[in-house]
Amino acid sequence: MTLSVPTARPDADLVIGSRGSALALWQAEWVKAQLERAVPTRRVAIQIIKTTGDAILDAPLSKIGGKGVFTKEIEEALLAGVVDLAVHSLKDLPTRLPDGLKLGCVTQREDVRDALVARDGIRSLDELPPRAIIGTSSLRRQAQLLARRPDLQLADLRGNVGTRLQRVDEGRYDAIILAAAGLSRLGFEARIAQRIPTDIMLPAVGQGALGIEIREGDSTTQAAIEVLAHHRTWHACEAERAFLHGLGGGCQVPIAAHAVVDDEGRLRLRGLVARVDGTRLVQDELTGDARFAEDIGRELAERVLAQGAAELLAELHT
Incomplete structure (x- = not known):
């Protein structure tokens, strides 16, 4: 399925790209309000973009391409300069972003459960x-x-x-x-x-946080979105996303992770890989300095792979 991406840029200082669902628009409006509050003279517009994931509603998400189906068209508009930033539920944003784009910041996390x-x-x-x-x-x-x-x-x-x-x-x-x-x-x-409780069901990587995606090298937008940044959440999600990346997984795979950073800057990361039918769970945890969040995530991925997660992931791809 090919969807048309808007080509005309709204007349505004900053343009937010968003899906059109009620939740996506709530998130985009919240970001818009924060950006306008920080600079009252700033004009911020929202450009609604329909994604492949919004268009295909009669098939399981795991069968139509995973997380990227909710971001592809928005990212195309971002690369084309039609929008300046994209607001995503961070759990929907793949760990591998297209060339020319980056995760600009992460907002303070709400309830992760x-x-x-x-x-x-x-x-x-x-x-x-x-x-x-x-x-x-x-x-x-x-x-x-x-x-x-x-x-x-x-x-x-x-x-x-x-x-x-x-x-x-x-x-x-x-x-x-x-x-x-x-x-x-x-x-x-x-x-x-x-x-x-998270000891019963570990959440998705990035769940509860918003990720703001921007173009690499766009220093103007990067400076504007700093008002949204929450650095403790950034480190927690950085560890979770590194864990997911280390496993090579997406939402077609039963992978879960949750990191928490305490007041002393210590990060605790729990990660899980499961068989779809629930008959086997491989899980472990790792604690370390939050400044090395990515390293913690990668190391935990290596540990669960060695403990049997590699076998479970191989089963899913056969």
Whole structure:
């Protein structure tokens, strides 16, 4: 599928490229407000760009190309100069960016956890009835759910947040799993039955943070977005993304990671690689100086590969 990328640049000092979903627009509007607040005379516009991932809604995400399907057209507009920055849920941004683009900054992270949204007063994963039908498009979530509850029936779930919630209300699923941060940003906190602890379900790499992608060498935009930067979150996500990169994975692979930086600048990174059916999880953790976040991520990737993750990843590619 080929989608047309806008060629006309809006008349503004800075132009933000964004998908058109409610969550993507919330994120873009939030960034716009921060940039305008920092410099009240600055004119900031949002250019909505439809991506391949938005256009294909009838196939599992793992079958249509992974994370890049939500970024490709926006990145083309960025490289063409039609937009100056792209706002992404960082978990959707691949670790390998196109030549000429870079991750300019990362915003302060919100709740990193996954959230259970369920029917009939169910308040936790453990309260789900036997063989309950759970909607999720994430192999990472699927593997960790089945590791804890192998009786559950997993069904693919696509569409925007409102559509997904509606499908629970209609009884198509007993429950669904979504990112807690996205639900909170859209005002759906009351729908959260359980914020699933990270010792039960490790989140996606970068979950809860926004990544601001810009052109390499664009010092003007880099200076403008510094108001958005949160350096503790940057180090945490840098370690997680290095872990993912070291494994060569994307959202077609059940990989999870979560890093936390304490007040003393120590970084703790936990990482996981799973078999899709949840019958095997390989996980480990590593602690070190946050200044060496990438090194920590790479080392943890090497450790889990040696402990059996290489075998699991090979299974997924055969």
